[in-house]
Amino acid sequence: AVPIDAQIILVGDEDQLPSVGPGQVFKDLIDAKVIPRVNLTEVYRQQDGSSIIELAHKMKLGQPIDITERFHDRSFIPCTAEQIPDLVDKVVSSAVKKGYDMSDIQVLAPMYRGSAGIKRLNKVLQDILNPKAEDAREIE
Template identity: 45%
Template structure:
């Protein structure tokens, strides 16, 4: 049930299908409690089954049905309520299939920045690629940085922004370690209040908010939504159009990639058996 890599290739899939290495399949979900509705929903999505109580409220799950033009405001209210209940924005993650559109990642980040990290007169800022970053912002690493040992998909917090001699330097906390970013590194980050489901793979968050909009179109497919749902540890909130989630659950779309790793492995195996 792993999503393919964002870049070329499908190394994990080819290795598994080569029958050339030992494979262990994990069937149990340990991120959530055994009686969690999130677990029940995840298993049903994996099997392509639409549960009759999909639009409902459970202890750890809530589907809030609304029109596509209401999704952003509903997410805004949910985030404000979470903050009132003393949840930190570090515990809340919005996962979205695509960047563009009224309910895309870019629009959502613009809104959520003012909710989670409002600007004041004492806040240091800097602007890059039309995004104004603030001290305290949650940011997402979008490329591997081998020099700093920071991976694509890591999430950090901007701790300081310093302007000196015409150049900006920003200091970002990743996993309780502070890293220095200069101009050459600025293309590697973006706001991280809302991130793509692809970027979230391998991570987990206490609270996940998952908007559902039919405009996500080709990104509404089973593996992607399964990945988004299973990132939630304690609470999952789905906001939007029920038909969009139904479409994703029944859509078995597989991305076909032209690779040759499996064939090369099988050739090597045949040669070694001679």
């Protein structure tokens, strides 16, 4: 039970993908316009001058984008799903050899399973950035 004077704060992004299951409670609450809401507009996850911010804004506005155009902070490499783990390995290993810090590297994947999924790519990235130590115990 919740006390009668309790306040509930809901945090979410109305521009995210819709709910996977039935219903869309968060979107319905936003659309109802009967509860106070605050829109956060400042981007903190990307640096100033990031092409990713511009790309996201264009997508949100339904404007055409060219993901193949190269920028200093992102690139597009055409390949099959099966080639992605090896390409991620090559690109990230190269970045590490050039002196990039782990916090400078970001890999995005649209799914959990499969050869290009998060689970597979996390294993590839762990082997590069945080390899198993023979003398250390590890939680799996």
